[in-house]
Amino acid sequence: MTVLDITRPSPASAITSFLYRVDGSASWKVGTAHIIASVSGPIEVNKRDELPDVATLEIVVRPDVGVTSTREQFLQDRIRRVVAPVIALELHPRTLIQIVVQIVQSGDNKILNTISLSASINATYMALLDAGVPLRSTVSATSIIYYTTATSDGSKTNVVVDPTRAQLEQIEKDITSVHTIAYELKGGKIERLLLSESVGSFTEDQVFECYDTAANICEETNRIMREAITKGVQQKSRWREA
Amino acid sequence: MPRDLTPSTIENTFVLKALTERTRLDSRSFNQLRDLDISFSSTDYGVVDVKLGRTRVIARISAEITQPYADRPYDGLFIISTEISPMAAPTFEAGRKSEDELVISRIIEKSIRRSGALDTEALCIISGEKCWAIRADVHFLDHDGGLMDAACIAVSAGLLHFRRPDITIVGVGSRREVILHPITERVPVPLAVLHVPICVTFSFFDVRKASAAIAGLPGKDNMKEADDDDVEEENDSSTTVLVDATLQEELLRHGYMSVTANTNREICQIQKGGDMPVEVGKLLSCAEAAIMVAEKVTKLINKRLKEDEARRNVGNLLVEARAENDR
Numbered sequence: 203m204t205v206l207d208i209t210r211p212s213p214a215s216a217i218t219s220f221l222y223r224v225d226g227s228a229s230w231k232v233g234t235a236h237i238i239a240s241v242s243g244p245i246e247v248n249k250r251d252e253l254p255d256v257a258t259l260e261i262v263v264r265p266d267v268g269v270t271s272t273r274e275q276f277l278q279d280r281i282r283r284v285v286a287p288v289i290a291l292e293l294h295p296r297t298l299i300q301i302v303v304q305i306v307q308s309g310d311n312k313i314l315n316t317i318s319l320s321a322s323i324n325a326t327y328m329a330l331l332d333a334g335v336p337l338r339s340t341v342s343a344t345s346i347i348y349y350t351t352a353t354s355d356g357s358k359t360n361v362v363v364d365p366t367r368a369q370l371e372q373i374e375k376d377i378t379s380v381h382t383i384a385y386e387l388k389g390g391k392i393e394r395l396l397l398s399e400s401v402g403s404f405t406e407d408q409v410f411e412c413y414d415t416a417a418n419i420c421e422e423t424n425r426i427m428r429e430a431i432t433k434g435v436q437q438k439s440r441w442r443e444a
Numbered sequence: 445m446p447r448d449l450t451p452s453t454i455e456n457t458f459v460l461k462a463l464t465e466r467t468r469l470d471s472r473s474f475n476q477l478r479d480l481d482i483s484f485s486s487t488d489y490g491v492v493d494v495k496l497g498r499t500r501v502i503a504r505i506s507a508e509i510t511q512p513y514a515d516r517p518y519d520g521l522f523i524i525s526t527e528i529s530p531m532a533a534p535t536f537e538a539g540r541k542s543e544d545e546l547v548i549s550r551i552i553e554k555s556i557r558r559s560g561a562l563d564t565e566a567l568c569i570i571s572g573e574k575c576w577a578i579r580a581d582v583h584f585l586d587h588d589g590g591l592m593d594a595a596c597i598a599v600s601a602g603l604l605h606f607r608r609p610d611i612t613i614v615g616v617g618s619r620r621e622v623i624l625h626p627i628t629e630r631v632p633v634p635l636a637v638l639h640v641p642i643c644v645t646f647s648f649f650d651v652r653k654a655s656a657a658i659a660g661l662p663g664k665d666n667m668k669e670a671d672d673d674d675v676e677e678e679n680d681s682s683t684t685v686l687v688d689a690t691l692q693e694e695l696l697r698h699g700y701m702s703v704t705a706n707t708n709r710e711i712c713q714i715q716k717g718g719d720m721p722v723e724v725g726k727l728l729s730c731a732e733a734a735i736m737v738a739e740k741v742t743k744l745i746n747k748r749l750k751e752d753e754a755r756r757n758v759g760n761l762l763v764e765a766r767a768e769n770d771r
Contacts, residue, residue, distance in 0.1 A: 221586045222498050223533040234487050238585065240531040262538040264529050267506040267581055302531040302538075304583055306502055307488060367487075371628075 210364045214324075214423060216430035218332040219438065224302075226333025230325035233366035235309025235317045239325035241333035243299030251298065256291040258298045263322070266305040277303070277319055284323050284343070284384045284396045290336040299335060301326055311370050316345040316382045319399070320364070323384050328427060332434070339393060342423040343384035346412050348404060349373040361411075363419055379404035383416035387424050392417045449535050451695055459696055460654040463684055470497075470690065475733060477688045478590075482601055482745060484752040489632065490606030494598040497690060498588035503598035504581045505606040509624070512568065512575040520567020521577035526552055526595060532584035548592045551715055552582070555596050555641045555704035559712035562603055566636035569611060574622055576608060578635065589691040592702060596643035601745045604640065605752065607632030640745065641712045642738040643704040646730045647689040647697035648720050651682045683722055685730060687737070701727065703734035707742050711735075 214232040221227035226241040244257055251258045261282050263274040281303065289299065303326060309317040323343035330337060345364050350357040359378070362369060379402030386394045400409060462469060472478070478497030485491035490505030512519060526549045528536045536542055556562070567576035580602060582595045610630040612623045686693055694700075699718030705711050711731055716722075 221500070221531070223587055224531060227531075236485075238531075240585075242530065242534045245534055260538075262529055264527070264531075264583065265581075267504050267579065269525070300530055300534060302529050304502075304529065304531055304585065306504075306583070307485065307491065 210419070212364075212366055214364070214426050216324075216328055216427060218328055218430060218434040224333070226329045226331070226335070228325050228328035228332055230321050230328065232321055232324075232364050233309050233317065234307055234368070235321045235364075236306040237318070237321045237325040238304045238306055239322065239329040240302045240304075241299065241326075241329040241335060243333060243335055244294040244297035245300060247296065247298035252296050255295050257289075257294040257296075259286055259289065259291065259301070260298060261285070261301045261303070261326075263303045264305065266308050273315060276315060277322060280319055280382075280397060280399065281322055281326055284341060285326055285330070287396070288327075288338050288341055288386065289330065290338060293336050301329070309367055309370075311367070311374060314370070314380055316347070316380045316399070316401075317364065317370075319343070319382045320345045320384070323397070324423065324427070328430070331431060340387040340390075340424055340427070341384060341396065342387065342420040342427065343382065343397065344416050344419040344423065346381045346383065346416060346419075347373070347377055348379045348381075348402070348408060349376040350378055351376065361415070363415070378402050379408065381409070381412045381416075383412060383420075385417060385420040387420065390421060390424055390428075392420065449533065449691070449695060451692060455692065456696055457658055459692060460649070461658050463649055463686075464651060464655055464658070468686065469692070474685060475687045477737060477740075478690075480597070480741065480744060482597065482748045484601075484605050484748065486752070486755060490602050492598045492602040492605060494594050494601070496590050496594040496597070496688070498586055499590050499594050500584075500586040501591070501594040501598045502583045502585060503595070503602040504583070505599075505602040506579045506581070507606070507608040508577045508579070509569065509574055509622070510577040511573065512571075517572035518568050519564040520575040522557055522562050522564055522567075522580075523577065524549075524552055524557060524580045524582070524599060526582045526584075528584045528587075528591075532587040532591070536587075544591070547715075547717070548595065551592050551643065551702055551704070551713065552595055552599065554713040554715070555643050556580075556599055556603075559639070559641055559704070561600065561637060561639055561641050561712075563636035563638050569622055570613065570620060578603075578606075578608075587691060589689045589694040590645060593643045593645055593688065596641060596704065597741060597745070600637075600640045600642065601748070603635055603637050604745065604749055607634055609633075639706040639708060639710070639712075640738075640742050641704045641706050642734075642741045643702055644687065644734040644737045645689065645700055645702045646733075647686045647693055648699040648701070648718065648722055649684040649686070649696075650698045650720055651684055653698060654684075683720075683726055685726060687733065701730060703731050705731070705734040705738040707739050709735050 212233050217229045224240040224242045229238045261278050263278045303322045320343035327341040382399040384397035385392050481495040483493045492503045494501045528545050580599045610625045610633050699720030701716040704713045
């Protein structure tokens with residue numbers, strides 16, 4: 203059980219409550235990725251989409267460039283798998299919770315989806331918080347990429363977390379596996395694993411290494427989120443100080 | 445959230461009454477634009493974030509190499525996508541085009557594509573075989589009126605900001621190859637933008653109709669409105685014209701006109717909609733006002749482009765790359 207002593211090459215940052223027509227909004231930036239998520243809910247639902255005992259969850263993912271493709275469908279599906287168990291849908295039956303994820307800058311190259319996915323999950327979670335949708339726990343996600351570099355006596359395996367696009371371009375041809383991991387946290391500590399998407403060729407040890415490394419990164423992400431939310435709430439409550 | 449944005453009667457009468465008293469809810473004058481903020485991404489070219497009051501729009505410009513249309517072998521492609529998602533307002537449905545969306549996309553098409561703002565002949569690489577396809581994706585983040593104005597500004601600014609990768613053609617005849625140089629290897633090339641179209645929307649209110657709506661309501665102040673001639677004397681007519689309406693004003697207007705103009709004092713397109721006839725004099729002065737707005741906005745875009753250039757060229761590397769002599 204090895205935990206890699208590794209940090210993000212560039213810090214993550216978040217802003218909330220900047221859109222006026224929706225109930226909650228969040229902007230998540232990490233590396234070169236920039237995702238904006240908005241949440242409206244609980245709101246009125248179409249009769250045909252109405253569910254009698256839980257809220258209907260609608261997630262729309264819009265790409266940064268080009269028409270909507272199967273990539274957005276994939277992102278939508280994975281975000282749903284992470285977020286649906288965390289929202290207390292049973293508290294608002296026969297309503298709609300509408301989440302829109304707008305990818306402003308994906309941070310990925312043409313083949314990968316990992317950075318868009320982890321950044322989208324983080325942005326979505328913060329937007330849900332901002333909208334005041336009842337949630338069971340905290341969520342955070344991260345991307346871990348394994349790649350090889352040639353050394354004098356063979357090749358060495360390296361790991362990078364949430365790389366920038368420049369770094370991705372550098373290591374592109376040597377990537378061996380890509381892991382997107384999302385954890386549920388309570389009280390700032392890891393509770394359960396919500397998502398584990400791994401693509402490429404990797405060993406069992408590497409996967410467990412990922413889980414442990416991601417646990418640390420996700421706890422740090424959680425701290426960044428708390429700071430952003432604290433600032434947001436202070437901003438919104440400033441009328442009280444007068 | 446109701447599936448339609450109609451404001452309540454109280455809101456209606458409040459806004460219209462304020463208009464008959466020459467006041468807008470945000471205290472702007474009738475021909476004043478909201479605060480306009482244009483910012484560019486510091487990491488990528490062709491990413492523009494435009495804020496017009498509370499309306500917020502992001503445009504992304506991207507380029508790809510593709511085959512030109514068979515009937516236009518010397519022209520590249522230029523596509524503008526203006527899909528509105530429920531993020532702008534929950535009344536927009538994902539995947540379904542609302543009426544507003546159709547109007548907006550038509551006006552943007554006319555303003556930017558049909559007016560030839562982007563020189564598509566300059567996008568040709570090998571005639572009939574390879575050309576650049578430039579794509580402008582507009583993302584509407586927040587709807588507070590003026591979506592097409594903001595979108596037009598965003599796409600125009602984006603086209604000026606964007607840099608496409610440089611290419612070299614090697615070989616001759618059928619064995620020609622196009623080498624695409626990544627932007628890390630060779631300085632990317634700007635697009636051939638012939639003019640900068642800026643769209644301005646004017647909203648028309650029929651003062652008599654508005655006064656009638658208010659006069660019908662109880663309240664001693666309202667009784668005065670019926671014989672208050674001040675507004676008509678000032679206006680010389682019963683039409684009130686507002687520039688850059690907020691969403692609330694947009695929903696209440698009786699008619700509108702979108703004028704797209706550029707700094708060459710040219711009108712690129714005019715679209716008049718709604719059910720209200722307006723005197724020609726008023727329309728001409730609107731067109732004149734649109735040109736002044738176009739000049740102001742183009743100045744702001746150029747200012748922001750310069751600031752962005754300065755930020756990217758810390759160390760003045762690009763200045764050294766010029767071939768001009770100092771004298």
